[in-house]
Amino acid sequence: MPTSVSSRAMSKTIVTRDSRGAGDRLPDSLHPVLRRIYACRGVENAEELNLGLDALLPVELMTGADEAARIIAGQMENDGHILVIGDFDCDGATSTALSVLALRAMGARQVDYLVPNRFEYGYGLTPEIVELAARDKPDLIITVDNGVSSVDGVAAANALGIPVIVTDHHLPGEQLPAAAAMVNPNLPDSRFPAKSTAGVGVIFYVLLALRALLRDRQWFRGRAEPNMADYLDLLALGTVADVVPLEHNNRILVRQGLARIRAGRCRPGISALLEVAGRSQHRVQASDLGFAVGPRLNAAGRLDDMSVGIECLLADDPLEARQLAVQLDTLNRDRRVIEDDMRQQAEEMLAGLKMKEMDLPPGLCLYDESWHQGVIGILASRIKERHHRPVIAFAPGEGGEIKGSARSIPGVHIRDVLDEVNAKHPGLVPRFGGHAMAAGLTLASGKLDAFRAAFNEVLQARLEGRDLEPVxxxxxxxxxxxxxxxxxxxxxxxxxxxxxxxxxxxxxxxxxxxxxxxxxxxxxxxxxxxxxxxxxxxxxxxxxxxxxxxxxxxxxxxxxxxxxxxxxxxxxxxxxxxxxxx
Missing domain, CATH: 2.40.50.460 (OB fold (Dihydrolipoamide Acetyltransferase, E2P))
Incomplete structure (x- = not known):
């Protein structure tokens, strides 16, 4: 029987995971405790325990990767200028660094990157970012960890004669951008079975396809062919930090990346970030990437400019990497101070409602005009963990708008909730996007009360009382x-x-x-x-x-x-x- 556990935040229940009957099919050589643990996570056979590179899904399954590779190869053969446009989080930073490093290693001579400042340009390939990018006269734009919702941005690039390759993993909307190529395992026509691949994993597969194509074209005759395993440290970091589900393919990428980091075969920037975080490189675990390295990189995108984090990952000189890691560590300390203040304000707001926990609405929408736009995602996570319900934290944006960052609980697909709100109230949410557990959105500042009511109306219809009881x-x-x-x-x-x-x-x-x-x-x-x-x-x-x-x-x-x-x-x-x- 479940055991009830009380806390000041909420009543909690401990339940024992179901082994799903899989344990009998796992190897007898496994320790019984480990066999039980794997069975509880749905691992059914020894093949799923193979985390070697030989077990990776083949690149041929990544729909669109071959077309993207063909376009990139053409630009490389013509000495074209390739511009990588990334997102301002850890997945975006690792995706950008991986793209720049691998393309240069393959022999591309003109490769640069651009990451939009979230406070000036917002998320994704916007028309404003295209206008900024056009000043450098790129012959090709490659988006990493963004772009699937950038309909207007891709149209702006096309109007300027700049082809765009979109590589992304976010869920698509009803309309797709008119890109020259699109690679996203969550597109309806994608054959790639690992739908939880992070943005860094998607561009990795594109680069694998590119290397294979260049090899077929004899491009590497007289050139060194890069070993793509050299970039698995970036794959591990981006995959863990983006909190995507660790399905089998992702576990392989993370396991192999961790092995390289422990062996000292990683980017100087990752070593430096582990050092300033006080974590042992030779004993590093996935949790160290998620709770120590990732937040320090994310702090750059939250408070300043993500290019600081990308430069840390790109640095070949350990001294330069160490200096940038210290700068990121300082930003992360500043972020914690801001977060603590915002969390205290949020809890005071909830206390002001004078409600018992059970009487709180199914979703919490919180806003303060003093809140920092770069920290609201973490704030939403903290409040969600304490009160176990979907939370959206809002901060002032530009031009009379407010920007929200949403975090959800198991069983509530937050992007689908926003999609339903938008369908029932057209125009209320002009921009939104994200995953099952996290999303971002923009509202007109005077629409918060209307959105709050619509948001909770949708949640009320989807949820049962048990869904809001933390387990x-x-x-x-x-x-x-x-x-x-x-x-x-x-x-x-x-x-x-x-x-x-x-x-x-x-x-x-x-x-x-x-x-x-x-x-x-x-x-x-x-x-x-x-x-x-x-x-x-x-x-x-x-x-x-x-x-x-x-x-x-x-x-x-x-x-x-x-x-x-x-x-x-x-x-x-x-x-x-x-x-x-x-």
Missing amino acids: IESDGEIAPQDMHLEMAGLLADGGPWGQGFPEPLFHGEFEVVQQRLLKDRHWKLVVQPAGGDQIVDAIGFNLADDMPGPLPERVLMAYQLDINEFRGNVNLQLRIAHMEAA
């Missing part, structure tokens, strides 16, 4: 004899873990042997598992608000097995995700 999915209990450092290492190596393929999480009861509050926010404990003799260190970050002290003698915890390395000592540590009195 902690556990892989069950783990025997005390399996609670050791070797098991933590086995689980770490069993990844990569991430979105759609979550890191193993267990639950169980523990005796609290010692308890200490760190910085009034984090619980530092020594605990003893029920039925076990050993004692184990445990840490619960930001749990003091949900469970103030002193703690009871016995607690129920949802936790992960973690490896804690401190001053040369390596020990097992439980990382507590949730805790309540047993």
Whole structure:
């Protein structure tokens, strides 16, 4: 039976994941705990555990990649000027860096990039960005991690005689741009089965197709042919940071990229970003890319200019990379201060409603004229995590508009919700786009109340009460004899873990042997598992608000097995995700 867990934010429930009956078909050589974990994630056979490059989906399946390669090859043969236009997040930065590095390595002599400043030009290939790009007289524009909704921008480029190749992974709208070639696994005619491929993965496949075509044309006779595996560190970073589901193909890209980073065979910028974040390069996990490297790159696009992040990834000189990484780290610290202030304001807004948690509307639309446009996405994520419902945070934009960043919960496809709002109220949402779990939109500033009502009307029709009750999915209990450092290492190596393929999480009861509050926010404990003799260190970050002290003698915890390395000592540590009195 589910176990109810109380918190100050919301009541939570721990449920044990369903193994879906797949465990019996996995290799007997797997440790039983790992077999159970894989089965709970829908892994059905040994082929799905093969994360070697030989198991990657073939480039022939990426619809449109061959046509894009043909156009790029033609430009290279004519010494054309190729301009890459990226997005201002980590996926966009890695996509841009990958494109520039690989095209130059293949022998393209005129390759540049342009990333729009989000505060001046907005998202994607807009007509304004085309006008700016045209000053450099490009012969070809390649969009990376954007473009599928850039109908007007592509039309503006076509009017200037500049062909556009769109490479993107976002969901298409009703109308597609008239691009010279389009590569997007989410287009209706795409044969590529890995629909969750990030933008950096899409352009990677285009570059694979380009290399194959150039090889057939004898282009590399007298030229060095690049090894595309050299760019897997960028693939891993962009894929993890964009929080796309880690389906099998994505897991291969991330696993192989992590292996290169650990071996020291990565871009100097990635090494430098790990260093300033205090993370070990030789023990790096996907979570380090998602929670340490990605946010520092994203900070550039949020507060300043993403070209700082791209230059960090492009840098060949470790000293230059280190200087840029320090600059990105400073921007990330500034971002945290802004975010903390905005989050406090948002919680005060919700408190002002004087509602119980259960009486809050199904979706939260929050706006303050002082909020920073670059940080509203993180703010929406934080509020969503605390109140477990779709959240859209808005900030002032240009020309009497406000810009919103939406984050959703499992079971609510946020872009589809916005699409339905737009269908029922034409013109209310002039621009929107995104994924199932995240989206962006623009409103006229006087339309917020009307949008809020329409948004919640659509959500109310789609949701049931249970959908707004947060659930902690556990892989069950783990025997005390399996609670050791070797098991933590086995689980770490069993990844990569991430979105759609979550890191193993267990639950169980523990005796609290010692308890200490760190910085009034984090619980530092020594605990003893029920039925076990050993004692184990445990840490619960930001749990003091949900469970103030002193703690009871016995607690129920949802936790992960973690490896804690401190001053040369390596020990097992439980990382507590949730805790309540047993």
